Amino acid sequence: MAKPDLIKWANDDAAAKITAPTSTKKLAGFLYLEKPAFQHVNWLFNQLWKWLLGLQGNYADIVVGTSTQVTNNEATHVIGDLDNTLVVAGSRVLFLEGTHTLTANLALSNADLTLEGENPETIIDVSTFQILLTGARQQLKARVTNAGANDIQLSGAGSHFDGINVDIASVQVTAGATARTSGVLSGVKISDSTNGDNILMSRKSPENFTGQKNFATATLTYGVNISWNLDTQQVAKVTLTGATAQLDNPTNMVDGGTYSIKIIQDGTGGRAITYGTAYKFPNGVKPNMPQGIGEYLRINFESDGTVMDGVGQGPFS
Numbered sequence: 631m632a633k634p635d636l637i638k639w640a641n642d643d644a645a646a647k648i649t650a651p652t653s654t655k656k657l658a659g660f661l662y663l664e665k666p667a668f669q670h671v672n673w674l675f676n677q678l679w680k681w682l683l684g685l686q687g688n689y690a691d692i693v694v695g696t697s698t699q700v701t702n703n704e705a706t707h708v709i710g711d712l713d714n715t716l717v718v719a720g721s722r723v724l725f726l727e728g729t730h731t732l733t734a735n736l737a738l739s740n741a742d743l744t745l746e747g748e749n750p751e752t753i754i755d756v757s758t759f760q761i762l763l764t765g766a767r768q769q770l771k772a773r774v775t776n777a778g779a780n781d782i783q784l785s786g787a788g789s790h791f792d793g794i795n796v797d798i799a800s801v802q803v804t805a806g807a808t809a810r811t812s813g814v815l816s817g818v819k820i821s822d823s824t825n826g827d828n829i830l831m832s833r834k835s836p837e838n839f840t841g842q843k844n845f846a847t848a849t850l851t852y853g854v855n856i857s858w859n860l861d862t863q864q865v866a867k868v869t870l871t872g873a874t875a876q877l878d879n880p881t882n883m884v885d886g887g888t889y890s891i892k893i894i895q896d897g898t899g900g901r902a903i904t905y906g907t908a909y910k911f912p913n914g915v916k917p918n919m920p921q922g923i924g925e926y927l928r929i930n931f932e933s934d935g936t937v938m939d940g941v942g943q944g945p946f947s
Contacts, residue, residue: 639675640703648672679703692717695726709754712736717743725772729753732761739764747772847892857881860889860933867892870901879906885935892928899923909938917942 640647649669650656660666694712695705707716709730717723719740725747732754743765747754753773754761763770848863850856852871861882868877870893880889895901903919909931911917917940919927927944 639679640672648676676703691721692723693726694723694730696728696730699726699728709736710734712738714738714740719743722746724748725752725754727752729755731755731757732759735760735762737762737764741765743769745770745772850891858891860884860887864888865890867894869894869896870903871896871898872901874902874904876904877906877909879908880938883908883933883935883938885933887933887935889931889933889938890928891931892926893919894926895920895923897923899925903927908936909940911940911942917944920945920947922947 647669649667650673651670655670692707692712693705694707694709697708699705700708705726709725710733712723714737717738717740720742721740721744723743723745725745727748730753736759743763746769753775755775757776761770761774845865848866850858850863850866850868852868852875854872854875856868856875856877858866858877858880859882860880864887866889868891877891877893893903900921901919905916917927917929922945925945925947927942928946929940929942931938931940933939
């Protein structure tokens with residue numbers, strides 16, 4: 631069912647047309663056969679419009695629209711008004727339907743801030759300017775168009791970019807922030823992966839990659855017990871420098887995750903490797919560890935979140 635049009639009644643600044651009744655009259659209400667002053671009727675409908683607008687935006691602190699929507703008392707500000715002085719921490723900013731062109735950088739650093747479109751078709755036209763959000767628990771939910779390289783930037787743990795039909799050339803995410811989009815994401819820059827940055831993309835159709843997609847190989851620290859953190863070491867290698875060692879059960883296994891490890895003999899050779907209980911191999915037979923100097927074994931795993939099903943190949947030399 632389509633949402634009915636909101637009441638749009640009189641401009642808030644039209645003092646000649648809008649006059650609040652006295653406190654006594656508000657308590658008594660209009661009486662039988664009384665003819666209310668037109669200013670009082672305008673005041674009543676204007677108050678109803680404000681409340682309905684607030685309910686539509688879940689009591690948004692700031693309602694952003696076009697200059698016409700501001701003139702018609704449908705919105706309180708245009709997008710160019712938004713800054714840290716106006717948008718204080720905890721604000722909820724609602725963008726009304728239509729296109730809102732950003733004519734200067736939108737740089738907000740208040741914590742606990744939500745910017746949301748009235749519906750998925752609300753458009754923020756970025757053009758040559760930027761949306762820069764810094765701070766915890768910030769969210770932007772809108773359709774963004776015409777963004778160039780790094781025009782959507784988030785930094786600070788907990789910051790979120792939640793895009794709907796986002797068509798952007800590049801998102802830059804730093805210091806633990808998260809970018810999530812169901813639209814077209816043609817380029818991504820993660821400037822500090824050690825802080826757990828995330829780019830989360832969901833698509834309704836398969837995607838063909840035209841360039842390489844790869845994981846950097848992480849070097850595990852050798853010891854009697856070798857630790858493997860799959861969250862940051864999806865592809866790993868380790869060189870055996872002692873007589874025997876155990877590859878302990880990995881941490882952060884994910885259902886459907888694929889992982890790879892390269893186990894290398896050092897300049898002495900003849901080293902042995904054992905495995906934790908989470909590692910499973912065909913018919914329960916562990917792959918033979920090559921013994922020659924510099925030879926190595928490669929094992930590819932698929933996990934169900936609890937165990938690591940592996941197939942080993944080697945020796946490579």
